[in-house]
Amino acid sequence: MEVVILNGSKHIAKLAADAVEDLLRRRPDAVLGLATGSSPLPVYDELAARHERDGLDFSRASGFALDEYVGLPPGHPESYREVVRREFTNRVNIRPENVHGPDGAAADIPAACRAYEEAIAAAGGVDLQLLGVGTDGHIAFNEPGSSFASRTRIKSLIEQTRRDNARFFSSLADVPHHVLTQGLGTIMDARHVILLATGAQKAQAVREFVEGPVAAICPASILQFHPHATVLLDEAAASALKLADFYRHTYDNKPAWQGI
């Protein structure tokens, strides 16, 4: 796991966008793993700007969302399908039919989850997965206690996550209790994972998943086993890390030819 401490979300967005751009130039038909929440928004802004300004081309790329609420009516503005469309895919030239998300409105949920796993596999797997982290250490919607071997499935949200996400809804009561989410096993199959975290409210979760034991109580800690995981933090999110100076030193002294 490579930990990079940067000066603010603009810098984080630039580095994450560099990784996406580098991937697209090497592999125009790359498969992107798309996260929701507020953490990746500056990355999407930066990618949309590069598309507009430099012609960064997504025409052969595809995207897979991490998760989806269950029970929101189709087209609900806070369904992750809509969020991904509004915040990112509508702003670049990725083909709408190449953008996928778990079907939270499916009549047969287990079949929809299996189909989603099959679709990811048929696309060749995710090349670069963007991730945020919940204040309880969840990634996608894999709440504490999730199996490290899990695949896409239905999960219940814990109250802390519902409260954290209530800011996107009119009231806490409107936040769904159930979600479909890629499993931790699914996420671990991505070839490169970039997790973004900013703000002091993430400091404890960051400390636990980066420097704590690998344990299901902190789902993001499984990334310690990922062969290519990059963690991009601002100073506030990094503020509880014991080895912060070491991470700064290793990144600052990295050979220039090595990207993240």
Ligand SMILES: N[C@@H]1[C@@H](O)[C@H](O)[C@@H](COP(=O)(O)O)O[C@@H]1O
């Ligand atoms: N399912 C999403 C996660 O994928 C995201 O990482 C988390 C943190 O969101 P934020 O980046 O807004 O803090 O929120 C939601 O629960």
